Amino acid sequence: MKLLHFILIIICSIVSGHLFSQSTTGSKNVALTLPLVTLMDIEPAGSISLDFTAPTEAGRAIINPTANTTKWINYTSAITSGGASRKITAKLDTLIPGVNIMVQAGSASGAGGGTLGTSSGLITLSATAATTIISGIGGAYTGNGTNNGHQLSITISPSNYTNLSASANNVVVITYTITE
Structure with a gap:
């Protein structure tokens, strides 16, 4: 008799699991916004x-001094669908x-x-x-900080000895711009 009760309990458990379970499907609209993003900085x-x-x-x-390779360009770019790449x-x-002032961006590396x-x-x-x-930037991010993005190599060399004048602390600003 106990065996019969045990079997009935198992059968009821199995049947009740099937009676109360159901499977449904549905769909929901999800609104998604991806902003147009153009950010760039020089690190450190x-x-x-x-x-x-x-x-x-x-x-x-x-x-000539040894090239300075301490600076990195970091950027984040989200372009419109079919939009132009950035540079x-x-x-x-x-x-x-x-004096010639030269810059070379290395290949992208790091966490991007x-x-x-x-x-x-x-x-x-040039000043003019x-x-x-750097060209061909699409939807991308480089990672932030040193060792992420494009390492810059900045060098100087004489361009014309006739125009050289001894001086100290000539401050020159290099302006970097990201555009389409």
Whole structure:
């Protein structure tokens, strides 16, 4: 008899599970907004210093400083569907007579994702026109801070010895801009 009660309890449990369970499907509309985003910064903050060194023997050229590679470009970009890709340009606020100031953006690296931009290689900067240093940026983000984004290599070299004048602390501003 106990066995019969036990079997009846099991059968009732199985049947009741099937009687009270149901499966339904449905749909809901979900509103989604993705804002148009264009953000860029240079990391870490602060200035750099590049100084020529005097030669130690007469007749030798001045010695160019080692390239500064401490700065990184970080960006976030969300473009419209079918929209134009973005680019980053650089421009000097003023020239130093007889000196070329050059910048090269490295390949994108770090924690980012999406359609990251491509470096234009080593570019000599101008005070009259902005020059593209990174192009082809789509929907992307580089990650934030140093070791994320595009590492910048900034160098200087004499362009014309006739125009060189000894001076100290020439401050030049490089302006970076992200645009379509």
